[in-house]
Amino acid sequence: MQKKRSRTVFLLIIVAIIIIVLAVILAVIIVANLGTQPVQLVAGVKEGDEFTYELMGLWEPIDPNATLSDSILRLNMTESYRVTITNVSNSEISIHIAWQFKNGTEIEGDGKVDIETGFSGIGFWAIYAANLNAGELTHPEGPDRVTINSTITRQYPDGKRETNICQYQRQYYNVNDSSRIYNDYRTIQFDKQTGILVEIRSETVYNNPRMTEIVWWKLKDSNVWTVT
Numbered sequence: 001m002q003k004k005r006s007r008t009v010f011l012l013i014i015v016a017i018i019i020i021v022l023a024v025i026l027a028v029i030i031v032a033n034l035g036t037q038p039v040q041l042v043a044g045v046k047e048g049d050e051f052t053y054e055l056m057g058l059w060e061p062i063d064p065n066a067t068l069s070d071s072i073l074r075l076n077m078t079e080s081y082r083v084t085i086t087n088v089s090n091s092e093i094s095i096h097i098a099w100q101f102k103n104g105t106e107i108e109g110d111g112k113v114d115i116e117t118g119f120s121g122i123g124f125w126a127i128y129a130a131n132l133n134a135g136e137l138t139h140p141e142g143p144d145r146v147t148i149n150s151t152i153t154r155q156y157p158d159g160k161r162e163t164n165i166c167q168y169q170r171q172y173y174n175v176n177d178s179s180r181i182y183n184d185y186r187t188i189q190f191d192k193q194t195g196i197l198v199e200i201r202s203e204t205v206y207n208n209p210r211m212t213e214i215v216w217w218k219l220k221d222s223n224v225w226t227v228t
Contacts, residue, residue, distance in 0.1 A: 007214075010168065015020075016054045016079045020142060020196040025079065028211070030061070034119065034227075036149070039043075039093055041116055041129035041140070042130050042131070042192035042212045043088045043090075043091070043093055043115060043127075043129065043130060043187075043195065044129070044130025044131070044191075044193055044195040044196070045085045045088065045093060045194050045195065045196060045224075046085060046088055047085055047086060047087055047088060048080060048084075048085065048127040048223075049084070049194070049196075049222070049224050050083070050084050050085075050221075050222060050223045050224075051083045051084075051196055051219055051221075051222045051224070052080050052081065052083075052219070052220055052221040053076040053080070053081045053082075053083070053195075053197075053217050053218060053219055053220060054078070054080065054081075054142065054217075054220045055075045055076075055081055055215075055216070055217055056075060056076060056215075056216045057071070057072035057074075057075035057076050057213065057214065057216070058072070058212075058213070058214040058216075059072050059211065059212075059213055059214075059215075060211060060212040060213075061209075061210075061211045062209075062210035062211055062212075063208075063209035063210045063211065064221065066126055066206075066207050066210065066211040067209075069213065072119050072213055072215075075215065076083060077101050077102055077103070078099065078100070078101060079101055079102045080098075080099075080100045081097070081099050081100075081101045081124075082097070082098040082099075082100070083095055083096075083097060083124055083196075084097075084098070086094040086110070091112075091114050091115050091116040091117075091129075092112055092114050092115075093112065093113045093114075093115065093127055094110070094111075095110070095111055095113060095114050095124060095127075096108070096109075096110050097109045097110070097111065097122060097123065097124055097143075098215065102156070109122055109123075110122070111123075111124070111150070113125055113127045113213070114142075115127060115128055115129045115139070115195065116129075116139060116140065116141040116142065116199065117139055117141045117142040117143075117153070118138065118139035118142035118143075118144055119142065126188065126196070126197035126200065126217075127195055127196055127197070128164070128190050128195035128196075129195050130192070130193060130194060131192060131193065132148055132164055132192065132195070133147065133148065133151065133152050134151050134164070135148065135165075136148055141151055146166050146168055147166070147175075148164045148165070148166055148196075149165050149166055149167050150164075150165050151163065151164050151165070151192060152165060154189075154198070154202050154226060156226055156227060157226045157227075157228070158225055158226040159225075161191055161193065161225065162189050162191075162192035162193065163189050163190065163191060163192060163198060164191075164192050165188070165189050165191070166186075166187070166188040166190075167186070167187045167188075168186055169183060169185050169186070170183070170184045170186075171183050171184075172184065179208065180206070180207065181205070181206075181207045181208075181209045182204050182205060182206040182207065182216050184202060184203070184204050185198070185203045185204075186200070186201070186203075187201045187202075189199045194224060196219075196224075197219065198218070198219045199215065199216075199217065199218045199219065200215070200216070200217045201214065201215070201216050202214070202215040202216075
């Protein structure tokens with residue numbers, strides 16, 4: 001009788017240990033899953049927000065057969081480039097573009113920007129989620145895998161605003177001629193609170209023909225805060 005009782009106690013102890021181990025494993029799995037849940041990104045812009053930019057392009061030829069691109073010419077013909085937020089639906093932001101040139105002509109269009117993926121349906125793409133921090137991905141669900149390097153403070157007439165900075169380099173090649181390579185060195189600054197672009201400098205260095213193109217955008221006016 002004593003032997004049977006001892007065996008029963010032993011089995012109960014084994015069952016208890018198994019239950020405890022399973023509970024610990026389950027707890028670890030739950031905590032791990034909670035830690036890997038995607039962060040819900042929030043848009044910092046709203047319907048009616050307007051942002052106007054000045055654009056400039058520079059061209060530095062090295063080879064005598066290098067030619068100035070139409071895109072650089074178009075930048076230097078720009079009077080202003082205005083982005084108006086027309087709707088915000090979760091991660092999808094609808095925008096209206098008004099690109100005005102110095103000769104009085106204007107190009108208008110509508111598009112969308114997804115702050116989770118970075119995908120856009122028009123020329124302007126530089127809208128990010130609000131309140132991103134240094135070390136975080138700009139588009140956690142997107143393919144670009146760009147990380148915020150740092151956060152600085154910019155001084156404006158009506159006060160200071162935090163600004164996120166991304167710096168990165170990418171190499172590309174011509175699909176029709178893989179020997180033609182170009183490197184893109186890019187610095188992006190965007191307002192932390194709204195996620196809107198405030199400045200970008202993109203320097204593209206081509207190997208054949210050898211030349212450098214520099215594209216520069218800078219926010220010059222907005223109805224959200226006083227820029228200048």
